Amino acid sequence: MKQQTSGKTALQVIVAVLAATPVLVGLEGILSGPEFLHVMTPWPVDLDSHFSFLSGFFLAVGIAWYSCIPDIETKTERFRLLAACTFCGGLARLLSLVTAGVPSMGHIAGLCVELLAVPVLVWWQARVANKAAENARLTGA
Numbered sequence: 001m002k003q004q005t006s007g008k009t010a011l012q013v014i015v016a017v018l019a020a021t022p023v024l025v026g027l028e029g030i031l032s033g034p035e036f037l038h039v040m041t042p043w044p045v046d047l048d049s050h051f052s053f054l055s056g057f058f059l060a061v062g063i064a065w066y067s068c069i070p071d072i073e074t075k076t077e078r079f080r081l082l083a084a085c086t087f088c089g090g091l092a093r094l095l096s097l098v099t100a101g102v103p104s105m106g107h108i109a110g111l112c113v114e115l116l117a118v119p120v121l122v123w124w125q126a127r128v129a130n131k132a133a134e135n136a137r138l139t140g141a
Contacts, residue, residue, distance in 0.1 A: 009130045015121065018113060019069075019096045022062030029055025063087060072125060073132035083122045090114025 028036050033045050034051045068075040093111050095125055097103065 007124065008073060008132070011121070011124050011128055012072050015065060015069055015072070019062050019065035021110070021113075022058045022065070024062075026055045026057075026059025027063055029058065034052060073077075075128045076125065076129050079125050083118050086114050086118050087092070092120070 013046060022138050025036075029051060033042065064078070068082065072079070090111055090113075093103075093107065093114065097111065099140050102108070
């Protein structure tokens with residue numbers, strides 16, 4: 001078996017760990033609604049509906065991140081699309097921070113992942129993909 005100097009396995013592990021958050025938080029949001037955020041009932045039905053939609057979307061994005069893990073070096077387009085979605089969510093969260101105030105530490109951690117870690121992951125995935133393509137050219141695969 002070839003030695004993986006490209007960091008593919010480490011990238012796969014990091015993506016798997018980070019993707020657990022949208023999956024678990026999405027599921028909890030679907031099951032608990034806005035109560036998940038420790039808000040007092042009653043809340044507006046429109047808030048519940050919007051929160052449910054976003055929780056489902058969050059779950060789907062997390063599952064989609066998991067779909068990138070096998071053969072991560074060939075999933076560049078999907079990886080970048082998910083990264084762009086996640087980064088845009090982080091920009092919206094940053095706008096909220098500026099306009100509405102500082103959220104809880106969990107949301108700050110999410111903001112850091114969305115705006116700092118995700119661009120690093122995109123760079124890392126590109127490096128892994130380029131290394132795999134180079135190895136394929138050298139071996140004639």
